[in-house]
Amino acid sequence: MKTLKEHSLEFLEYCEIEKGLSQLTIRNYAFYLQRFLDYLKENNKEDLTPEKLSAKNIWDFRVYLSRYQNPVLKKGLKRNSQSYFLIALRVLLKYLARNDIKTLSADKIELPKKEARQIKFLSEDQVDKILNAPKADNISGLRDKAILETLFSTGLRVAELIALNTDQINFSSREIGVVGKGNKPRVVFLSDNAVMALQRYLNKRKDKEKALFVNYRGKIPEAGERRLSTRSVERLIKKYVLQAGIPISATPHTMRHSFATDLLMQGADLRSVQELLGHSNIATTQIYTHVTNKQLKDVHQAFHSGNKR
Structure with a gap:
């Protein structure tokens, strides 16, 4: 069976060819999904298939995002930034479901509570x-x-x-x-x-x-x-x-x-x-x-x- 990494590549091609999404949107999806794939690799789960993906895997990834520190800036990810990684995962799971590939339901991925957005504008x-x-x-x-x-x-x-x-x-x-x-x-x-x-x-x-x-x-x-x-x-x-x-x-x-x-x-x-x-x-x-x-x-x-x- 194909791994999540292989399905992710097919998903990005689908976004480009079938959905006609902009290159910027596709690059963003690729970036957010790659972080999840890197996380799996670091935890010796790079061969994980959609069928084996569990709610525990998602929860552990959420904990990872919450505790992540940028090695250069020494700062963590804001809640809104954490959401982007999870949203990309949800879209991938919806794509898999539409293609009759058995996997975790996208509804199982809950998003962090959004921080109040501060708008910066000029007088x-x-x-x-x-x-x-x-x-x-x-x-x-x-x-x-x-x-x-x-x-x-x-x-x-x-x-x-x-x-x-x-x-x-x-x-x-x-x-x-x-x-x-x-x-x-x-x-x-x-x-x-x-x-x-x-x-x-x-x-x-x-x-x-x-x-x-x-x-x-x-x-x-x-x-x-x-x-x-x-x-x-x-x-x-x-x-x-x-x-x-x-x-x-x-x-x-x-x-x-x-x-x-x-x-x-x-x-x-x-x-x-x-x-x-x-x-x-x-x-x-x-x-x-x-x-x-x-x-x-x-x-x-x-x-x-x-x-x-």
Whole structure:
């Protein structure tokens, strides 16, 4: 019989070919499952088959995750991080069950109680400082300004941002059609400032690259892709946060949080923000209740008769 390792490889191929999942999602599944396979190997169980997998094996792995210490950082795994490994295992077991391979039920894997998620976002003043930090006297500065304005105007994930091509932008309708997580298409919208920044950047460009945001550092290849990487966008965000003197360790996702927070503070409803962010489930968008709760408190303070006596 095939081992769990062999079935895991087939599962990853299934995710790519049949499910059409993104390479990032597949890499994540591979990483989380490999940790479980490494754990089995360390405990002389690398030949474990799906049929022999028991609830005790899963429990012991949960104990292992709970006690795991990163050898470099000397830190353990947060509960939410532990959940990712168990979720990957559950998905693998569901795949096996669908293929009539006898194994432990996925329902037997319980997830740790989630930690309250803390949302990091920027105030309106802090956003203004970051957006105005790039110097628009060269092509790199114009590109960085366009990136920052686009992130704050659209709430795009960094992977969605760097995947953009120049022909995706419709300046007349001020829209961009993107394909997000799970190959889910949606439309995002450009503010006046974002349109202006993008036009100034594109007007300055002389290359024929299809990528919207390209790399201008180091040796520029004569031909081939010059698309900006995720890491490059992360670095430029940190750079302008420091330049703006903002005491927050911000990331591209901080801009996404700031986009959603800004909309809600201006009166947008949670369902509309869900659509703009590309969340499949409204529960994901409810992490922004720090804003809606404040609005409800203000409504209560302004209109409840008990506050007017």
